[in-house]
Amino acid sequence: GNVSTNAEANVQHPLSGFELKAVLRESARDKTIFLHGKVSSGSENCNDAVIILEKTPFQMDTVSSLLKNDPELKLQLKNDIYGVYHLSPSPELNEIKTTVICPASEKHIKKYLQQEVYVIHETEDDYKAITLPYIESQSFSIQWVYNILEKKAEAERIVYENPDPTNGFVLIPDFKWNQKQVEDLYLIAICHQRGIRSLRDLTVDHLPLLKNILEEGKEAILKRYSIHGNKLRIYLHYQPSYYHLHVHFTVLGHDAPGSSVERAHLLCDVIQNIESNPQYYKTRTLTFALREDEALLKKFKELRDI
Amino acid sequence: GNVSTNAEANVQHPLSGFELKAVLRESARDKTIFLHGKVSSGSENCNDAVIILEKTPFQMDTVSSLLKNDPELKLQLKNDIYGVYHLSPSPELNEIKTTVICPASEKHIKKYLQQEVYVIHETEDDYKAITLPYIESQSFSIQWVYNILEKKAEAERIVYENPDPTNGFVLIPDFKWNQKQVEDLYLIAICHQRGIRSLRDLTVDHLPLLKNILEEGKEAILKRYSIHGNKLRIYLHYQPSYYHLHVHFTVLGHDAPGSSVERAHLLCDVIQNIESNPQYYKTRTLTFALREDEALLKKFKELRDI
Known part of the structure; x- marks a missing residue:
């Protein structure tokens, strides 16, 4: 900071008159907490503030x-x-790293509010009665996916393509990865075939596609990034964030968001399960988590005892 | 701890004469650091120790x-x-949570050293030819597990017990959890029955045990901590860190270490898989990651093309 803000900080303590209104979010793993508080900022009015506290990493x-x-x-x-x-x-x-956002608007406060999360055990019937109608009624567009597949967008980002319309796919870096270091490598394989919504739709007909993604995806990543397939976590999400089949490639050392057991399904397990039971993903109870604000959770709450 | 260990701790400081030998591992995200040090434990000899420091989560x-x-x-x-x-x-x-392992063997020190990680696809044959002989030849003691089951240690920490020798278990907070906030709740159910090494040993005979752990574990956690079962991630590890069957209970919002898809198997999926195919875990190729320094990886490298 410069001299004037330093001087200001000495005159007016940024937390003077602090009063806790609510804990917005907390992460025990990251040792962070997000608070909504009131502070008196020198004037007579009392200001809303968001305060983020974070324990600092150890220094060697x-x-x-x-x-x-x-x-x-x-x-x-x-x-x-x-x-x-x-x-x-x-x-x-x-020391504790302390970030103060003051005055904070309603938007700031909402941004940091934690959502409750619920485990859902979706039976075959639940899928047909709740999830499938929800997917079909959804207005969420996947035009951006089609734009990638048709080279109308991000064409220069494509790392590998198998152009076969039934068993082919496009391999592209995920938006979460800045591509600057391979420690957090994250790519997505998006299949060319349309209409495969998720894991639930997969049958023996899709085995050639799945095996192409697995084998050619590993080869392409080895070639481009020199990361061997035995260092990769290769998986699908259920529920996925969009209902056009895609597969995630991340490196093992990196705890990528969405790699937890309640959301991720290893592609090699998916292939094995379909090979030993062609009806596996059609008939199975699938377990996943939904956040309080997700529309699908609302549907489950209306129709089931959650 | 009991009175005598408290008194002992007062007499002999567990870190007396501490000298840092090496930083074994560090996580800036988790705010943890793993150290190899020497301490003088009162006798003339200087003991190797592993010291794990972890910043504690904020408390509301x-x-x-x-x-x-x-x-x-x-x-x-x-x-x-x-x-x-x-x-x-x-x-x-x-406060800083400080775990001292002293005296620490070469094995302990290696365990915490940062390592390269490899994906292993363990077939039924690999299990019989490599993993099972490795487990049986292992010198790692699980006396500490038997101490808990026989109430020779940590008896006051037990949250719930079903004493049945075949289908019963003990539910106890994991060492990683300080029990001060439920945001990172972490408990372990350890079965009373001996000789169930892992997922690989599970058959229909174990369904009553697995269902007891699932249902009674959820009930006990609701009763003691007011956390509903639909907020819990309940899973086994493969490979586990010790070969006596145990089940992990963590809360969904918290990305507990070891909850990734390459290590965790949801208990509800395990039950479902055994119910639909009693040979599921005996015959299946199981995928997991091994660190460079793990003895089991060495075995796989000797006998297979990794």
């Missing part, structure tokens, strides 16, 4: 100082060679 | 105290309505 060069000279430890449990303690570090070794 | 009930009464803030940057600061909290509001 200071981590020793935390542990030397017998720091204060509280024993939590001991079993054989394992001991768990709580260590109270001196404040300068353990 | 104390987060206000961090922000009230104009805490010390260092301005990092200011732009329009956005300000970023470093806050130095008082130590008791910002």
